[in-house]
Amino acid sequence: TPEQLTEQMITLSLLPKSKWQTLLSLDVIKARNKPKEAPKAPEKAPFFLGTLPGVEPKFVATKQDEERAHLTDTKVIRMNKLQPETVFMTLLKRGHATSTTRHVDQTVVVERDYSDFFDHLKTLNPSAVDFELRSMSLDHDLAELRYFLEAIEYLLKIKRDFELAEAYLNLFLKIHGDVLVANPDAGLDDVDEEEEDEDEEEQDSDSEMDSDDGESDEEKPKKVKVKINATKAGPLSISMRLRRLMAEHQREWKRLEELFQSTLCLIEFMRTKA
Numbered sequence: 001t002p003e004q005l006t007e008q009m010i011t012l013s014l015l016p017k018s019k020w021q022t023l024l025s026l027d028v029i030k031a032r033n034k035p036k037e038a039p040k041a042p043e044k045a046p047f048f049l050g051t052l053p054g055v056e057p058k059f060v061a062t063k064q065d066e067e068r069a070h071l072t073d074t075k076v077i078r079m080n081k082l083q084p085e086t087v088f089m090t091l092l093k094r095g096h097a098t099s100t101t102r103h104v105d106q107t108v109v110v111e112r113d114y115s116d117f118f119d120h121l122k123t124l125n126p127s128a129v130d131f132e133l134r135s136m137s138l139d140h141d142l143a144e145l146r147y148f149l150e151a152i153e154y155l156l157k158i159k160r161d162f163e164l165a166e167a168y169l170n171l172f173l174k175i176h177g178d179v180l181v182a183n184p185d186a187g188l189d190d191v192d193e194e195e196e197d198e199d200e201e202e203q204d205s206d207s208e209m210d211s212d213d214g215e216s217d218e219e220k221p222k223k224v225k226v227k228i229n230a231t232k233a234g235p236l237s238i239s240m241r242l243r244r245l246m247a248e249h250q251r252e253w254k255r256l257e258e259l260f261q262s263t264l265c266l267i268e269f270m271r272t273k274a
Contacts, residue, residue, distance in 0.1 A: 004160060010252060013161040015122060020167035022126040027174075088124070088132040089144065091117040095154075096147045114151040118161065121168070129168070133175050141186040142238060145176055149241045156248045162256075169245075184239035 004011045013020075022029065085093075095114035121129065136144045152172075155165040173180075236244070 007159065010159045010162050010256060013122070013164050015164065019122075019126070020163050023129060023167040023171050026126060026130055026171065086132060086135070087120055088117075089136075091120050092144065092147050092151065095151060111157070112150060112154055114154045117151055118155060118164075122161075122164070130171065130175075133172055136176070138179060142179065142183055143187065145180065146187050146236070146238065146241055148172060149238075149245055153241075153245050153248055156245075156252055159252065162252070169249075180238050180242065184237065186238045187241075188237040 092114075095117045096112055098113045100111065100113035100115075124132070133148075136148070138145070149172075152165055152169050155161060
């Protein structure tokens with residue numbers, strides 16, 4: 001069977017319930033698995049370690065300790081220089097940089113494509129998802145946080161993996177909710193290069209049409225209107241993105257709530273008549 005019968009039908013994922021239910025109760029699980037007593041360091045060093053002469057006793061470092069310390073320092077320097085990205089963050093940024101088209105009510109909708117990102121996210125266990133969300137950077141006006149909100153909005157719009165979208169959003173807001181509230185205008189002045197290029201192309205096309213005075217209005221070709229969906233983290237601030245996400249969430253949840261209520265009424269009617 002296909003993953004989604006129609007684009008207007010809300011579809012759940014085929015993942016086991018434990019995959020997303022664990023995300024909702026990670027705090028409880030961590031508190032339950034937390035050790036009652038923290039590990040204690042030894043009070044006194046072993047008697048066989050040599051010390052250096054002086055007012056304050058210092059232990060003699062062996063060659064292995066020096067090599068290990070040097071190796072640790074070089075690793076830290078390399079990590080700071082490279083600043084590697086995980087597959088999670090690479091696919092998230094790639095999804096923001098790519099676009100796809102959908103046909104909705106005889107209108108071509110152009111929006112970001114986060115399908116590869118969510119395909120990878122489904123393969124991660126709950127602890128890995130929690131780690132990736134907590135590792136998101138707050139630099140560049142919370143760009144990575146805005147990209148993730150954009151990705152959740154994309155998943156709600158295509159009406160797939162509804163319960164996963166709710167679980168991911170719940171965990172994300174638990175971790176970064178205070179940061180989002182403290183920075184409602186983050187990203188408002190951020191403009192993508194793609195938008196600047198589109199504006200320049202529109203200005204060039206308008207100037208060409210104005211300069212062509214010989215053609216009549218009937219001879220000019222008709223333009224096909226394309227609706228560009230603003231699911232992007234460019235000029236939209238955190239507060240704008242959250243409003244859009246809340247509106248999309250309420251729209252989809254209202255449909256499900258009406259179906260649930262209709263089903264409950266039908267079950268109650270059949271139970272009373274039986």
